[in-house]
Amino acid sequence: MTKVNREIVVSEALDLLDEVGLDTVSTRRLAKRLGVEQPSLYWYFRTKKDLLTAMAEAAMAPHAAAPLPTPDDDWRDWFLDNMRSFRRTLLMRRDGARLHAGSTPANDLDRIRRKMDFLVTSGVPERDAQMAMLAAGRFTVGSVLEEQADAGSGDGSDPPADIPVIDYESAFEAGLTLILDGLVNRTAMRAAPPCR
Incomplete structure (x- = not known):
């Protein structure tokens, strides 16, 4: 299992974006990619919108x-x-x-x-x-x-x-x-x- 932190979550989310596009990015897919349970992502981001905001900031x-x-x-x-x-x-x-x-x-x-x-x-x-x-x-x-x-x-x-x-x-x-x-x-x- 990959050690997960906020930066890794954002980085993997951006890689997922590049692979599947914005419409298909989901916390479920991201959790599976990271090898964690979906609710554990809420430790880093309370909502999907918070995750997307962090992704936009990192992408810029x-x-x-x-x-x-x-x-x-x-x-x-x-x-x-x-x-x-x-x-x-x-x-x-x-x-x-x-x-x-x-x-x-x-x-x-x-x-x-x-x-x-x-x-x-x-x-x-x-x-x-x-x-x-x-x-x-x-x-x-x-x-x-x-x-x-x-x-x-x-x-x-x-x-x-x-x-x-x-x-x-x-x-x-x-x-x-x-x-x-x-x-x-x-x-x-x-x-x-x-x-x-």
């Missing part, structure tokens, strides 16, 4: 470990790189976007504040920085959700001839650029002296 670890911006960074380049890192991390796990959607980054609040402070210090109005980060984050989750849903259809059939094949990375980059361009434009407008 690569993005959470990305370097924070420095005062010398160009905020526009950083904004793009930050969202690309977020996308890559979501794509690392099967159903990564679904797992992450709706989760609250309780352990990441300090990093989020530091990112916001960087944008504001760089001249981006605070409200615009907040809305752009929210919009770009949701755009990223939605983009990955669609990409993973298409990859997970697995029926082997080709799309109809009149429907173009989507290059998900190019589509993501195009949408992200549009969000950034809007933020750059709003920032420039607010920084411009008023006309007399």
Whole structure:
């Protein structure tokens, strides 16, 4: 029998996610995988939702470990790189976007504040920085959700001839650029002296 602790439970749950997908992850399957009785999992997680929250947090670890911006960074380049890192991390796990959607980054609040402070210090109005980060984050989750849903259809059939094949990375980059361009434009407008 494997020695079980909270970290092992989360790690095995993420491996199970990659194997069977989010819809099929269950505490029963996880307990069987760990070689323990299902009720023993409640020692570590009171509810399945608590387990899913811990899984989402652990799945985001690569993005959470990305370097924070420095005062010398160009905020526009950083904004793009930050969202690309977020996308890559979501794509690392099967159903990564679904797992992450709706989760609250309780352990990441300090990093989020530091990112916001960087944008504001760089001249981006605070409200615009907040809305752009929210919009770009949701755009990223939605983009990955669609990409993973298409990859997970697995029926082997080709799309109809009149429907173009989507290059998900190019589509993501195009949408992200549009969000950034809007933020750059709003920032420039607010920084411009008023006309007399």
